[in-house]
Amino acid sequence: GAGVSQSPRYKVAKRGQDVALRCDPISGHVSLFWYQQALGQGPEFLTYFQNEAQLDKSGLPSDRFFAERPEGSVSTLKIQRTQQEDSAVYLCASSPRAGSGEQYFGPGTRLTVT
Amino acid sequence: QQQVKQSPQSLIVQKGGISIINCAYENTAFDYFPWYQQFPGKGPALLIAIRPDVSEKKEGRFTISFNKSAKQFSLHIMDSQPGDSATYFCAASWGGATNKLIFGTGTLLAVQP
Numbered sequence: 001g002a003g004v005s006q007s008p009r010y011k012v013a014k015r016g017q018d019v020a021l022r023c024d025p026i027s028g029h030v031s032l033f034w035y036q037q038a039l040g041q042g043p044e045f046l047t048y049f050q051n052e053a054q055l056d057k058s059g060l061p062s063d064r065f066f067a068e069r070p071e072g073s074v075s076t077l078k079i080q081r082t083q084q085e086d087s088a089v090y091l092c093a094s095s096p097r098a099g100s101g102e103q104y105f106g107p108g109t110r111l112t113v114t
Numbered sequence: 115q116q117q118v119k120q121s122p123q124s125l126i127v128q129k130g131g132i133s134i135i136n137c138a139y140e141n142t143a144f145d146y147f148p149w150y151q152q153f154p155g156k157g158p159a160l161l162i163a164i165r166p167d168v169s170e171k172k173e174g175r176f177t178i179s180f181n182k183s184a185k186q187f188s189l190h191i192m193d194s195q196p197g198d199s200a201t202y203f204c205a206a207s208w209g210g211a212t213n214k215l216i217f218g219t220g221t222l223l224a225v226q227p
Contacts, residue, residue: 042217042219043203048212055211099209101213102146105150105159
């Protein structure tokens with residue numbers, strides 16, 4: 001079956017622009033995670049959804065970051081008024097069960113803010 | 115206490131050799147320890163994982179060794195191949211509402227032919 005897909009794969013934004021990053025998780029997966037990966041670093045947790053409920057947003061770096069998963073499937077991570085420090089790869093992961101720990105990652109969206 | 119410390123930062127191994135990457139943690143609430151492999155331009159791929167009730171898990175050429183008392187775990191890649199050249203991340207998570215992963219800083223492995 002298909003894995004986690006993300007779009008766009010690459011995004012260049014001018015500072016101050018809003019961006020929206022999409023994640024299509026593996027079909028039927030209950031849990032969905034967003035991570036941010038800076039160059040040469042490990043991924044860092046941003047937020048977690050169980051079905052449509054956002055249960056943890058403790059990793060979102062500022063109120064410019066917003067995520068949603070309205071129907072419990074596709075998720076969108078939105079960044080308002082982008083800043084240069086937002087440049088990173090944004091990874092989405094899904095997991096078949098709540099509380100599983102076993103997470104499958106998409107290819108990521110590389111965001112460059114100029 | 116949330117950190118996972120990974121070493122070495124980079125590793126060069128000859129083809130056919132054994133690659134060993136180590137991780138250490140402080141939070142005794144962690145109960146799931148996966149290893150991920152990441153190629154340039156790709157997302158991390160789940161390689162192998164272990165829970166603290168066992169001391170070793172083997173899948174093909176990949177083995178996790180787990181030392182609960184020392185709060186350390188390691189990845190061993192036997193018969194390393196050039197195709198294994200990638201960045202490897204250890205991670206940890208604990209039960210509860212989220213099960214978010216805490217990642218190490220990564221090890222860049224180069225297997226020379």
